[in-house]
Amino acid sequence: MVLPLKKTTQDAEPYQRRAEIEQVLSSLDGLAPDQLVERLTCTHQAVPFEVLIYFLRHTELELGSKHLEPIFRTFYGRLEAALRKSVSDTWIDYAATIREELAERIVEMIAKDRDSDEEKMYYWEVNFNHALSNLCTDVLRKHGPARETDPLINARPLTEESDSGEEVSHEVDIAAAEFINPNPSKIDEVAFRLRLMHAINELPVDERRAVGLWLQGMPIESQDPEAETIAQALECRERTVSNRLKRAFEKLRIVMQAEELQ
Amino acid sequence: MNTTTQVSKDNVLHKFSAESNQDADTLARYLKRYPQYREALIDLSIEISTAPKFDELAVEKLPGDNSRQAWSKFQSLLSPTDPASTTPHPMDNPLSNLSDERFRELARELNVNRLFLSRLRDCSIQVATIPQQFLSVVAQALKVSVEGLTSALDSPPVVASGLRHKASGKPGAGDKITFEEALTSSALSETQQAALREMKDE
Structure with a gap:
């Protein structure tokens, strides 16, 4: 049986992992330890990080060092590879130190979690990417950015919020294009996303929310009254959303360009 | 009564984070259903x-291997009772604490006699020669891990009180007999011996 998460809702229902994670765990349930190790260490068809975390943090699974070691080493090797790409030397000073600290913290957290009933790492089985991103943010905050001055401080808004009758969507498109160009596919790169996330987190809250929703594909406006728009979600006018987006894109463009140059 | 207000913010946020598809449509659905947590949901969705997506890059093998060193560090942080600990806590011999009745019952379950089981309990059999399958069956019956049981049975042999050794000196690992010797010298029936031999590792 796959061990349920110990953390429960107010109705004493265990918290759920994502469906695809539960599915992989179910497919591995009941395998003999040797077969399990073979499957988890297979690089041809790598299991999600959440699955490795599951086997690493639960002592109830009774995996001894013979079987836990190859699972751990596979996890660690993949973690190092992911961190090397996301916290790159070209982006941050002391990147190697930061990567080391991140890896060390995670190893310590798993070791502590194995000896505890507190279920501190349950979320790493639910959404590893988000959990690791949060940890990265914490560590990056501690070490600070590579640059001595924050370009966001010097960024000047293109326009102040106003109700002038300009074609708002068009302006936002231009600002977005300038920010993402010349390589739109960069948005899918891990290193770019981590830098972007860091830059977005540094924006003022109203701009952060507008750009965050826009990046998720939520429309600024819609003819469909049932459709959720950024303006509805943020409880403001479309014009306001557009101005926030323009300002945010301009700041992000400056930050990302400055980092590209370093 | 509005039932949605009864759902705690933590539960709603967790539910959202466990969604397989966290796109704008999913967020819109949550915003409609839980408007009271609007800002928290928006912030979470952005994060x-x-x-x-760390998985996408993680399959790339790095030159050099720090994982061995990391494993040693990890293992040194584990509690001594952890099944993967570097210095496994010597588990109390799970066969020593059984009542007479449970001891007899276990012998029956394992299809061995009490003499053979006593030898196992007293760590008189070299663990390395005991078939893994037999150790698994015993561990399962005792509800302990195979590794824990193996470690407990690997202790120096126990000398029953009242017995005296003819030889001088303390009994050591060399005094242990092999599994095969235990089979032939414990008054087990031919059928019992054959069944136990069947479990021998290839």
Whole structure:
């Protein structure tokens, strides 16, 4: 049986992992330890990080060092590879130190979690990417950015919020294009996303929310009254959303360009 | 009564983070259903959507291997009772604490006699020669881990009180007999011996 998460809702229902994670765990349930190790260490068809975390943090699974070691080493090797790409030397000073600290913290957290009933790492089985991103943010905050001055401080808004009758969507498109160009596919790169996330987190809250929703594909406006728009979600006018987006894109463009140059 | 207000913010946020598809449509659905947590949901959705997909890059093998060193560090942090600990806590011999009745019952379950089981309990059999399958069956019957049982049975042999050794000196590992010797010298029936031999590792 796959061990349920110990953390429960107010109705004493265990918290759920994502469906695809539960599915992989179910497919591995009941395998003999040797077969399990073979499957988890297979690089041809790598299991999600959440699955490795599951086997690493639960002592109830009774995996001894013979079987836990190859699972751990596979996890660690993949973690190092992911961190090397996301916290790159070209982006941050002391990147190697930061990567080391991140890896060390995670190893310590798993070791502590194995000896505890507190279920501190349950979320790493639910959404590893988000959990690791949060940890990265914490560590990056501690070490600070590579640059001595924050370009966001010097960024000047293109326009102040106003109700002038300009074609708002068009302006936002231009600002977005300038920010993402010349390589739109960069948005899918891990290193770019981590830098972007860091830059977005540094924006003022109203701009952060507008750009965050826009990046998720939520429309600024819609003819469909049932459709959720950024303006509805943020409880403001479309014009306001557009101005926030323009300002945010301009700041992000400056930050990302400055980092590209370093 | 509005039932949605009864759902705690933590539960709603967790539910959202466990969604397989966290796109704008999913967020819109949550915003409609839980308007009271609007800002928290928006912030969470942004964090999740901008988080890198670490799995995608993780299959790339790095030159050099720090994982062995990391494993040693990890193992040294584990509690001595952890099944993967570097210095496994010597588990109390799970066969020593059984009542007479449970001891007899276990012998029956394992299809061995009490003499053979006593030898196992007293660590008189070299663990390395005991078939893994037999150790698994015993561990399962005792509800302990195979590794824990193996470690407990690997202790120096226990000398029953009242017995005296003819030889001088303390009994050591060399005094242990092999599994095969235990089979032939414990008054087990031919059928019992054959069944136990069947379990021998290839």
